[in-house]
Amino acid sequence: MSRPLPFGSPGTTGRLDLADVMRQVAQGDKEAFSTVYDALAPMVFGIVIKVVRDRAQSEEVAQEVMIDLWRQAARYRPDSASVTTWAATIAHRRAVDRVRSAQASTDREQARAAREHTTAFDEVAERVETRLDSEQVRRCLRSLTELQRQAVTLAYYQGLTYREIAEVLDAPLPTVKTRMRDGLIRLRDCMGVTT
Template identity: 80%
Template sequence: MTRPLPSGAPEAGPRGDVLAAVMRRVARGDKDAFATLYDALAPLVFGIVVRVVRDRAQSEEVLQEVMIDLWRQAARYEPAAGTVTTWAATIAHRRAVDRVRSAQAASDRELTQAAREHTIAFDEVAEQVETRLESERVRRCLRGLTELQRQAVTLAYYRGLTYREVAQTLRTPLPTVKTRMRDGLIRLRDCMGVTS
């Protein structure tokens, strides 16, 4: 429903003069004048916004933002700078572009986060595979050691025992354990292709 133009507005005068008079009343806080302004400008503002935003629901939100801007900034309107319609169209276009940029920035952030999460997941899987392959290689190389070498290395490196504790556990003289471990570690290093 379109509200009638305010009383005292020139009936035969150009629409721009009528809206300028309405805007002056809006600047003084006249809610009826704002309702008239809303009815006069909402279709134009919505048309501009929907062409930029291309989403009806978001365009309706932007329309409301523009109309609130017009209410709040009514005192700043300068008739010499242009018509009320031009001023409203400028605000509408600016708000619509801001909404599109904001939506694009949010989308970019989501894509960046998704890529980051994908990279992390990939890195974790790659690390797990690499660890598993390395463990299999160590097990294969351990099988190439003598029984005493394998037991000594396993007790020292996987159970954290000292040479003396390994010797006591295996009931083997300490010098023999040290020699077997040294020889075993050399064979492991060669098997795994580690260069010193």
């Protein structure tokens, strides 16, 4: 049943009555199916390749159509359409399904790539923003007095308390608190933070 498709030459039916042959196929006659196969395979491939446009995929879809004709032979109704029309309809539907499936797969891959690209962009943007913020903080820290800069740096970068800062700087506690307050106000103003 899985004979290679004779794609080179068109199938001719001559005086062959394909409707009668399909009735024999419906009863499981493999020789009758061989006749149907030889008569319809070139036409089926022609329809499929016009839709799918890729030879390898078209051959695969055409084989699937021929298998469908074998499996669905009992469903064929001669009063609805000719065997050729019925086979052409199945071939066209299968080809369109393949194209839609391939397009859906491509769309999913593109959407995933776009999400990954967006994530990468977001990470870069976040790093740039963090770097710009850090540069602004350093610039604003340079605008403070030495005691203010030391107090703020010890508090925020080393996590020391007011009392510990006073001990490290060998300065009175009230002076450290005042310098810290004044330094933070200047930092806030420099960075454009509104309260």
